[in-house]
Amino acid sequence: MAVDVDVFTDVSRALAGARCVLFDFDGPICRLFPEDSSKPIADELRREIDAFGASHVLGAAERTHKDPHVVLGAVHRALRAGAPGLRELLRLLEERVTAGELVAAELVAAHHEWHTPYADALIRKLARRGATLAVVTNNSPLAAEAHLDRRGLLPYFTTVQGRRADDPGLMKPHPDVLFRALRVLGLGPGDAVMIGDTPTDVEAAARAGVEFVGYGRNERKVRALCRAEAPTVITSYGPLIEGEWGPGS
Structure with a gap:
């Protein structure tokens, strides 16, 4: 096409x-996350997942991806597939992602170049x-x-x-x-x-x-x-x- x-x-x-x-x-x-600035949030999510004992839900790409949405999505898919005990983890990760996005949104708003x-x-x-x-x-x-x-x-x-x-x-x-x-x-x-x-x-x-x-x-x-x-x-x-x-x- x-x-x-x-x-x-x-x-x-x-x-x-x-x-x-x-x-x-x-x-x-x-540009909400210029210069790959979303990666620290994705890394934080991975640390929370590891601390929760759920690192097995992440595939190879999700262990390194810069996009926190990719990490969030992996946990959600595992929950939907019936993995036990992930609902509270998902709620925590959502809070972390939202907090990171709020900080980025305010920061980027103050810088015209973004x-x-x-x-x-x-x-x-x-x-x-x-x-x-x-x-x-x-x-x-x-x-x-x-x-x-x-x-x-x-x-x-x-x-x-x-x-x-x-x-x-x-x-x-x-x-x-x-x-x-x-x-x-x-x-x-x-x-x-x-x-x-x-x-x-x-x-x-x-x-x-x-x-x-x-x-x-x-x-x-x-x-x-x-x-x-x-x-x-x-x-x-x-x-x-x-x-x-x-x-x-």
């Missing part, structure tokens, strides 16, 4: 016709033309809300939907977070466009029936989105800010 990269006329048309735009948080709005270029302007432009906005993220909704509030962007979002503390198995690529946002907004999949930056975002949008625009900030991200068959990928929001593509622009 051919992927359109930086075909801004198509993206402008999609956004202009959308009643709502669903933003992934980490990537499309900011804000996604032109994201603020795009959010304001979409709101100005009457689109309803929502966040759909695998991060804690508390972290996303804290970050957006610090940047003065929270009032533009009708809802912020994130990882369910009681069921991390519903993180993307499961479409649950998209469906939750759409229910709050009272809209259907055909009313929405999602902006995301990972293959899991591509899959979640496809499973929800939501049109998708990929944001690839570098060549690695663009290649991953193309391999996932994102229909459209852009490398900057800049041209969307400059163009005139909807009522109230």
